[in-house]
Amino acid sequence: MIKESLHVSKKSKRHRVLPGYGLSMGYTVVYLSLIILLPLAVLFLKATTLSFSDFWRTVTDARVVASYKLTLSTSLVAALVNVVFGTLIAWVLVRYDFWGKRLADALVDLPFALPTAIAGIALTTLYAPNGWIGKYFDAMGIKVAYTPLGIMIALTFIGLPFVVRSVQPVLQDLDTQYEEAAATLGANSVQIFLKIIFPAIFPAIITGFALAFARALGEYGSVVFISGNMPMKTEITPLLIITKLEQFNYGGAAAIAAVMLLFSFILLFLINFWQWKTSNKQQHV
Amino acid sequence: MKKKLWMTIVSITLLLWVAGCSNQTVSNKTESNKSVKSEVELLNVSYDPTREFYQQFNKSFAAHWEKQTGQKVTIKQSHGGSGAQSRAVIDGLEADVVTLALAYDIDAIAKTGKISADWQKRLDNNSSPYTSTIVFLVRKGNPKGIKDWDDLVKKGVSVITPNPKTSGGARWNFLAAWGYALKKYNGDEQKAKEFVTKLYKNVPVLDSGARGSTTTFTEKGIGDVLIAWENEAYLALNQLGKDKFEIVNPSISILAEPPVAVVDQVAKKHGTEKVAKAYLDYLYSPEGQEIAAKNYYRPRDKQVAEKYLSQFPNIQLFTIDDQFGGWTKAQKTFFADGGVFDQIYKPQ
Numbered sequence: 001m002i003k004e005s006l007h008v009s010k011k012s013k014r015h016r017v018l019p020g021y022g023l024s025m026g027y028t029v030v031y032l033s034l035i036i037l038l039p040l041a042v043l044f045l046k047a048t049t050l051s052f053s054d055f056w057r058t059v060t061d062a063r064v065v066a067s068y069k070l071t072l073s074t075s076l077v078a079a080l081v082n083v084v085f086g087t088l089i090a091w092v093l094v095r096y097d098f099w100g101k102r103l104a105d106a107l108v109d110l111p112f113a114l115p116t117a118i119a120g121i122a123l124t125t126l127y128a129p130n131g132w133i134g135k136y137f138d139a140m141g142i143k144v145a146y147t148p149l150g151i152m153i154a155l156t157f158i159g160l161p162f163v164v165r166s167v168q169p170v171l172q173d174l175d176t177q178y179e180e181a182a183a184t185l186g187a188n189s190v191q192i193f194l195k196i197i198f199p200a201i202f203p204a205i206i207t208g209f210a211l212a213f214a215r216a217l218g219e220y221g222s223v224v225f226i227s228g229n230m231p232m233k234t235e236i237t238p239l240l241i242i243t244k245l246e247q248f249n250y251g252g253a254a255a256i257a258a259v260m261l262l263f264s265f266i267l268l269f270l271i272n273f274w275q276w277k278t279s280n281k282q283q284h285v
Numbered sequence: 286m287k288k289k290l291w292m293t294i295v296s297i298t299l300l301l302w303v304a305g306c307s308n309q310t311v312s313n314k315t316e317s318n319k320s321v322k323s324e325v326e327l328l329n330v331s332y333d334p335t336r337e338f339y340q341q342f343n344k345s346f347a348a349h350w351e352k353q354t355g356q357k358v359t360i361k362q363s364h365g366g367s368g369a370q371s372r373a374v375i376d377g378l379e380a381d382v383v384t385l386a387l388a389y390d391i392d393a394i395a396k397t398g399k400i401s402a403d404w405q406k407r408l409d410n411n412s413s414p415y416t417s418t419i420v421f422l423v424r425k426g427n428p429k430g431i432k433d434w435d436d437l438v439k440k441g442v443s444v445i446t447p448n449p450k451t452s453g454g455a456r457w458n459f460l461a462a463w464g465y466a467l468k469k470y471n472g473d474e475q476k477a478k479e480f481v482t483k484l485y486k487n488v489p490v491l492d493s494g495a496r497g498s499t500t501t502f503t504e505k506g507i508g509d510v511l512i513a514w515e516n517e518a519y520l521a522l523n524q525l526g527k528d529k530f531e532i533v534n535p536s537i538s539i540l541a542e543p544p545v546a547v548v549d550q551v552a553k554k555h556g557t558e559k560v561a562k563a564y565l566d567y568l569y570s571p572e573g574q575e576i577a578a579k580n581y582y583r584p585r586d587k588q589v590a591e592k593y594l595s596q597f598p599n600i601q602l603f604t605i606d607d608q609f610g611g612w613t614k615a616q617k618t619f620f621a622d623g624g625v626f627d628q629i630y631k632p633q
Contacts (some may be wrong), residue, residue, distance in 0.1 A: 062632055121500075145505075148488050151441040227496065229448055231630035239493065243450035246368040247621060248375075248393050252419040282524075 043261070047252035058255045067237040072263070074148055074236075075216035077156035082212045083205055093164070094171040108164045111157055114223030123154055124226045145155025146228030151236065154222040159212030166208035170201050203279045210271040216266050311615035323356045325560050329377035330380035332367040332453065332543070333496060339384070340579035345576060346567050350560065358560055366494055367453035374399070375546065382562045383554050384545040386453035388412075389612035391546050399550040411606075415582035419461040419468045419600055421533040422511040422518045422548035423503065433464040433535050438483040438512060445508035447490055447498040449620050454495035456620055458512040463619070464608050468537055482629045503530070514541065515597075516581035542600040559623055 018024070047055065057062070064118035095106055111119065127134040127144040137144050144150050174197065182192045220238040225232040237260055312510050333337060333618050343360040350358045363370065367386035374380045374394050383400075385391055388411070394400050404413045423431050429442055437444050447455035459481070461584070466480035467473075490507060492498040494515060502511035510533075513521070518532050552558045567573045574584040578593040590597070608617040619625045 018324050058622075063622075063627070063630070066632075124505065126506065130506040224493045229451075229493060230489075230491055231627075232632055239451070240492070244622075245372065246366075247616075248368075248372070249622070254620070 043254050043257055046250055049251040050255055055255050058252045059259045063231055065241055066232045067235050067240050071237045071254045074151045074155055075213055077160055078152050078216050079209050079213035081156050082163045083209050087167050088159055089172055090164045090167040098266035108161050112161050120222035131202040145226050151223050151227040154226050155216040158219055158222055159216050162211035163208030166204045167201055172205040174200050203275050206275045210268055217264055299527045325429040327381045328359045329360055329382050330370050330374055330383040332386045333364050335348045336364050338385050342576050345572055379408050379551045380548050382547050386543050387612055388544045391544055391618050399548050400546050401549055403547040409583050411542055412486055413544045415577040415584055417541040417582055418538045419458050420515050420518050422513050422530050423533050425529050425531055427465045431510050431533055434462055442487055443489055444487045444510055445502040445509045446512040448493055450627050451493045452495055452516055452630045457539055464539055464603050485629050519581040534598050534600050537601045539572045540604045
């Protein structure tokens with residue numbers, strides 16, 4: 001078995017399916033450098049135009065710290081909500097046939113295609129105290145728009161496709177014979193879900209969670225309309241970056257952006273590590 | 286063999302495409318240089334609410350210029366938040382002229398050397414051909430009985446205004462309130478600060494831009510009063526219904542002076558210095574003033590102003606230079622990080 005795979009990999013070095021390894025690798029490196037690495041390098045370079053004490057004062061200002069807390073917590077909650085409902089949607093789309101399934105499937109992608117500002121305005125209109133949904137909440141004494149709850153709804157909206165689209169293909173590939181076998185052996189449906197299905201889709205769920213979370217951290221367009229932008233209360237970090245830019249304070253903006261980037265790097269690294277561990281464990285089982 | 290051929294074709298196409306792009310810009314440049322005599326193009330980088338105004342103005346200027354010199358002029362417009370537009374010009378957007386909301390935003394461009402430092406003295410009236418002021422928009426019948434700034438700090442009155450940190454227009458609002466308080470308390474800065482702090486405690490939502498605030502007030506039905514530019518208030522009134530809102534003029538307000546300037550470096554490069562200057566001068570002409578007045582900007586020209594007297598009620602107006610010593614100083618005191626606006630929202 002091992003020998004065979006070695007043989008295959010040796011062979012594939014000579015006869016690759018796609019041609020031009022050198023050229024395509026060259027393109028990859030150039031493209032990644034131009035599109036991702038260089039802009040990030042410039043960002044850090046801009047941040048270094050500040051002295052360290054200025055940098056530190058900027059990124060630890062009480063208002064900025066309040067915005068980190070708000071941005072991180074609302075993004076986290078939104079990603080968790082999406083994990084639950086995104087997985088459910090993926091399940092329904094894969095396992096059941098119903099009228100309008102294709103349409104529902106297409107709807108999932110809309111948050112990707114829609115300009116986020118439009119989404120923000122639409123959500124605000126719905127959830128404002130006199131909006132279609134907002135007025136019922138208002139009657140119960142719950143304010144949605146212009147509170148952290150509103151921010152969370154906007155972030156849930158933009159993050160949904162990530163979870164659904166990560167979990168869906170894995171569920172699709174999951175062979176139902178394992179479930180049938182488990183059922184024959186006397187497992188009940190809860191056991192089947194917990195022991196068979198969930199472990200298989202768990203890495204995909206983590207991926208979806210990571211993507212939705214990372215996307216929410218940087219979201220600006222859809223949130224500025226629904227958040228109300230009250231300092232210390234509903235001010236997200238990207239908004240503070242914009243306010244720095246409005247004062248032509250490029251260094252300060254870059255400093256906060258660098259901190260945000262650091263947060264996402266750490267989080268994505270941790271999540272990737274976690275995912276790597278769980279998928280490793282699975283392979284060993 | 287076939288595969289290699291494919292790769293070569295793809296590579297060559299890509300190369301040609303890249304080369305084609307750079308060629309195009311070169312040929313464009315030579316073209317515009319050659320055709321200075323028969324045709325010319327201007328880019329006016331402006332801020333958000335002037336879109337309709339400049340559409341009309343550009344038509345009028347193009348006709349005027351062609352009649353005078355025989356040269357055809359096409360004017361392109363770019364609109365956005367004043368600060369963002371200013372940054373775009375600083376970062377290389379090739380505007381021949383800028384027409385922004387605050388002198389501070391043009392000063393920022395001047396710092397890069399693209400505009401000469403004395404720009405504000407080159408045209409009459411601080412280089413601002415039309416003015417505006419800050420007024421209140423209230424719901425029909427004025428249920429909370431709002432008449433002046435004092436009513437905005439009362440308990441239970443909800444005030445809508447955008448965030449001065451992100452919106453140029455909002456800075457005028459802030460300074461208008463501050464100026465009123467200074468007059469009321471005979472120049473006592475501390476009392477003025479208390480007054481404005483009270484006012485901002487009545488603000489439930491700080492939108493990032495002036496249009497956003499207008500939407501919050503008119504569409505979402507939030508707030509009892511919207512602090513707005515006079516021209517924005519009229520636009521809202523005309524578009525959303527006089528049966529729903531009315532304008533209240535405060536006793537004292539600020540003279541908002543949106544400035545204009547030729548971007549020297551760019552105009553020189555494009556060879557458009559003459560036409561760019563004429564474009565701005567035309568804003569001061571009776572025709573230009575008339576178009577401004579029709580778009581609810583207060584004209585500087587006395588004769589035109591008289592004609593539109595009923596549209597622009599008399600409000601006691603103070604200028605930013607007299608009251609605050611110019612934009613650079615006001616920006617630093619009030620809106621820079623750690624400034625008065627930030628202090629208002631400091632956690633207790």
